[in-house]
Amino acid sequence: MEKREFHPTYGEIKITINSRARNIILRAREGIIEVTLPPRASRADLLAALDRHGEKLLGQCRANTPATIDGSYKIVRENFSFSLQQGGGSRYLMRYDGAKATLLYPATTDFSDEKTQELLRRVRTTALQHVAKEHLPQRLKMLAVKYGFSYNAVSLRSSRTRWGSCSNRKNISLSIYLQLLPTHLSDYVLLHELCHTVEMNHSASFWALMDKVTDGKARSLRRELRTFATAF
Numbered sequence: 001m002e003k004r005e006f007h008p009t010y011g012e013i014k015i016t017i018n019s020r021a022r023n024i025i026l027r028a029r030e031g032i033i034e035v036t037l038p039p040r041a042s043r044a045d046l047l048a049a050l051d052r053h054g055e056k057l058l059g060q061c062r063a064n065t066p067a068t069i070d071g072s073y074k075i076v077r078e079n080f081s082f083s084l085q086q087g088g089g090s091r092y093l094m095r096y097d098g099a100k101a102t103l104l105y106p107a108t109t110d111f112s113d114e115k116t117q118e119l120l121r122r123v124r125t126t127a128l129q130h131v132a133k134e135h136l137p138q139r140l141k142m143l144a145v146k147y148g149f150s151y152n153a154v155s156l157r158s159s160r161t162r163w164g165s166c167s168n169r170k171n172i173s174l175s176i177y178l179q180l181l182p183t184h185l186s187d188y189v190l191l192h193e194l195c196h197t198v199e200m201n202h203s204a205s206f207w208a209l210m211d212k213v214t215d216g217k218a219r220s221l222r223r224e225l226r227t228f229a230t231a232f
């Protein structure tokens with residue numbers, strides 16, 4: 001069972017009652033606080049839990065609120081950049097220069113309009129997709145040749161939950177969000193999937209192979225990768 005209510009301090013709260021939950025679970029998701037309650041939890045329990053953790057979660061909610069994309073918005077990463085510039089026309093126009101995407105927007109654009117923000121977020125993803133398509137398959141091929149791996153096919157996904165995967169038919173799938181990572185970490189993921197063409201598991205021999213192709217840095221690269229999010 002799920003419901004939403006409004007708390008004077010913490011704003012909109014999504015409450016789910018889950019018969020399997022043993023404790024009250026609170027988390028910040030998509031800009032609001034979500035609470036999972038065991039069936040027996042009372043209203044007082046809920047309010048006490050909010051008092052304990054609400055402030056911290058509210059901070060996370062604010063941090064997770066997507067940044068407004070306007071004329072001054074900019075993403076600058078090693079392998080992808082996206083910025084906006086007012087154009088002369090009455091339509092949006094994307095310009096690419098290698099890994100650099102510039103969106104020309106009409107002078108009449110209303111950045112405060114939520115529909116416009118939605119459109120701009122979609123356009124930003126399209127730009128990332130475009131640059132990733134140009135870059136990632138080539139990079140995979142280069143690394144495969146360099147280290148003597150072979151794979152069947154490569155495809156790109158807009159996955160935010162996985163950086164990549166490799167099927168037992170040696171089809172490699174890569175997330176377009178890899179394009180937001182520094183090269184050494186994106187390469188780590190590509191090599192990880194390439195190693196799966198030889199070792200389909202995460203056994204000791206898999207990690208030995210990973211170490212061979214990363215100068216013994218496989219585990220430290222994996223740790224470093226964990227600090228990056230699959231998002232903008």
Ligand SMILES: [Zn+2]
Nearest residue numbers: 192196201202
């Ligand atoms: Zn793996």
